[in-house]
Amino acid sequence: MKPEHLTELSDQELLQKMKKLKTNKIIDAVLIGATIGITVYGVVNKGFGISVFFPLIVGYVIMRNSKNNELLYQEVQKELETRNSKQ
Structure with a gap:
């Protein structure tokens, strides 16, 4: 979402967006932990192979999305802070 779209949202919608982003942060952390666990388990049991690299690729995609x-x-x-300072 671009910053100019944030100005079109109401305060309540921005608060809901923040809550959803916090939830997504927790979900991303769990998924990254799971992919790391799957990778370690695969290395211990089968050694290096394609089954090891696939979870790493998925984990990378999740981390990149998490940064966004x-x-x-x-x-x-920032948008909420600017709105509170205007009031």
């Missing part, structure tokens, strides 16, 4: 969500969270927080 963190930037969006910061933008929403």
Whole structure:
């Protein structure tokens, strides 16, 4: 979501967006932990192979998405702060 779209949202919608982003952060952390666990389990049992690299690729995609969500969270927080200072 681009910053200009954030200005179109109401305060309540921004708070809901922040809550959803916090929930997504927890889900991303669990998924990254699971992919790391699957990778370690695969290495211990079968050694290195394609089954080891697939969870690493999925974990990388989740981490990249998580970083984008963190930037969006910061933008929403800044927008809320600017709205509170205007009031």
